[in-house]
Amino acid sequence: MKKTVFIMMIFFPLVFLGGCANAIDTENEVMLISPEEVKSMMEENEDFTLVDVRTQAEYDEGHIPGSILIPVDELEERAEEILTDKDAKIVIYCRTGNRTKAAGEILKRLGYRNLYDLGGIVDWPYETTR
Numbered sequence: 001m002k003k004t005v006f007i008m009m010i011f012f013p014l015v016f017l018g019g020c021a022n023a024i025d026t027e028n029e030v031m032l033i034s035p036e037e038v039k040s041m042m043e044e045n046e047d048f049t050l051v052d053v054r055t056q057a058e059y060d061e062g063h064i065p066g067s068i069l070i071p072v073d074e075l076e077e078r079a080e081e082i083l084t085d086k087d088a089k090i091v092i093y094c095r096t097g098n099r100t101k102a103a104g105e106i107l108k109r110l111g112y113r114n115l116y117d118l119g120g121i122v123d124w125p126y127e128t129t130r
Contacts, residue, residue: 028108028113029115030092030100030101030104030105030107030108030115030116030117031115031116031117032116032117032119033091033116033117033118034118035118035123035124035125035126038050038064038091038116038118039126041091042065042066046089047088047089048088048089048090048091048116049068049083049088049089049090049091050064050066050067050068050091050093050118051067051068051069051070051083051090051091051092051093051103052064052067052068052069052070052092052093052094052121053070053071053072053075053092053093053094053099053100053103054069054071054072054094054095054099054121055071056069056071058095060130061130062121062128062129062130063121063128063129063130064093064121064124064126064128064129065127065128065129067093068082070082070083072094072099072102072103072106075103075106075107076106076110079106079107079110079112080110083107083112086110086111086112086113087113087114088114089114089116090107090112090114090115090116091116091117091118092104092107092115092116092117092118093117093118093119093120093121093124094119094120094121095120095121095122096119096120096122097117097119097120097123098120100117100118100119100120101117104117
């Protein structure tokens with residue numbers, strides 16, 4: 001009986017502490033989002049800002065309709081003047097997905113809390129505009 005009580009005293013705290021260790025703070029994470037999800041959000045007129053973090057030249061060659069351009073190199077200086085609501089849903093994309101990771105980190109550091117990484121425009125199967 002003593003052995004059973006001893007095992008229970010050790011086992012139960014480990015279970016509860018282990019459960020807490022696996023909790024993930026997704027509030028400040030950049031979540032991945034698919035082109036299909038973004039297209040659906042566009043069609044349903046969902047409130048979000050689509051940010052292209054490529055260069056001006058890349059943007060001029062073609063971009064996703066409704067997106068705004070804030071090159072990743074200018075993001076830290078310009079984000080707060082353009083993206084005034086830090087709780088608003090922001091979807092970021094670049095050409096192949098590499099710059100979105102850097103952009104996401106910058107925006108997180110600036111206090112933005114509702115960030116989504118679309119990846120690259122090369123994976124966007126829908127129309128683009130110039």
